[in-house]
Amino acid sequence: MNTNMYENPIVQDNIARLRKFGIDVIEPDTGLLACKDIGAGKMPSEELLLEYILKEIRFKKDFAGKKVMVTAGPTEEAIDPVRIITNHSTGKMGYAIAKVAVQRGAAVTLVSGPVNLKPPAFTSIINVKSAQDMFNEVSSRAKDNDIIIMAAAVADYTPVNVSDEKIKKSDGNLSIPLKRTTDILKYLGENKKTGQFLCGFSMETKNLLDNSRKKLVNKNADMIVANNLKIKGAGFGTDTNIVTIITKDNCKELEQMDKEEVAKCILDEILYKNL
Numbered sequence: 001m002n003t004n005m006y007e008n009p010i011v012q013d014n015i016a017r018l019r020k021f022g023i024d025v026i027e028p029d030t031g032l033l034a035c036k037d038i039g040a041g042k043m044p045s046e047e048l049l050l051e052y053i054l055k056e057i058r059f060k061k062d063f064a065g066k067k068v069m070v071t072a073g074p075t076e077e078a079i080d081p082v083r084i085i086t087n088h089s090t091g092k093m094g095y096a097i098a099k100v101a102v103q104r105g106a107a108v109t110l111v112s113g114p115v116n117l118k119p120p121a122f123t124s125i126i127n128v129k130s131a132q133d134m135f136n137e138v139s140s141r142a143k144d145n146d147i148i149i150m151a152a153a154v155a156d157y158t159p160v161n162v163s164d165e166k167i168k169k170s171d172g173n174l175s176i177p178l179k180r181t182t183d184i185l186k187y188l189g190e191n192k193k194t195g196q197f198l199c200g201f202s203m204e205t206k207n208l209l210d211n212s213r214k215k216l217v218n219k220n221a222d223m224i225v226a227n228n229l230k231i232k233g234a235g236f237g238t239d240t241n242i243v244t245i246i247t248k249d250n251c252k253e254l255e256q257m258d259k260e261e262v263a264k265c266i267l268d269e270i271l272y273k274n275l
């Protein structure tokens with residue numbers, strides 16, 4: 001509709017009443033309108049409308065009332081103003097989990113390292129860079145969440161000193177001393193509130209099950225989603241994943257599937273087997 005009509009107090013009052021009765025109102029876009037005026041009143045993008053439709057009809061709302069925090073992507077550890085230490089995580093797995101959890105009715109906070117993905121609609125997104133930033137954002141929100149899923153590839157080490165100036169090259173080799181970062185999942189495991197569910201990820205290149213089971217115990221997690229980086233169709237950057245879901249009494253290898261399908265299986269396992 002035209003901006004003047006949309007902004008008219010009577011229309012706004014009616015929209016507020018609809019919201020009061022629990023109707024979801026999709027805000028119009030702003031821009032050049034059909035009547036050539038510029039302002040609010042445009043039809044929102046088809047992409048956004050589709051997100052609203054999927055949120056309504058794609059899944060049963062079995063996560064309604066649950067607060068879920070998901071971490072995703074890599075972290076970046078600064079060496080100097082020019083260089084960073086990072087990893088190959090693209091964030092796809094964590095973003096898929098956040099998207100499916102929202103569509104199943106959860107209130108989702110997504111704490112994301114630097115990625116090239118659009119945040120899933122209806123999530124509350126917190127952008128971070130370093131492992132320390134991620135620790136700060138996750139630990140300060142942990143108590144508010146029923147389920148925490150740590151899909152981020154968090155750096156285990158960070159430079160001891162960050163140079164204020166660009167490090168100039170000289171002849172010979174260069175070593176950069178590194179120190180350990182805080183293990184966020186372990187911290188969460190040590191400070192778990194009653195009834196809270198903690199899921200970690202484990203990327204391995206060998207001894208997948210043994211190493212992942214150790215992480216489950218050492219970090220006091222309730223579930224570890226493990227994948228072998230050396231298998232085609234699993235791990236960084238791909239649209240599919242091949243994971244093994246490990247809990248205290250169970251170990252279930254899933255076939256290769258789309259990351260959103262994997263997300264659905266992880267969430268099913270959490271809700272129907274564990275909560």
Ligand code: CTP
Pocket residue numbers: 131150151152153154155156181182183184185186199200201202203204215
């Ligand atoms: N993780 C974390 N904080 C860190 C490092 C990792 O919370 N500083 C979390 C990851 O988000 C993931 C899990 O721990 O959920 C396992 O990460 P991974 O790198 O596979 O294991 P590590 O415990 O770091 O052990 P290693 O690197 O020796 O395999």
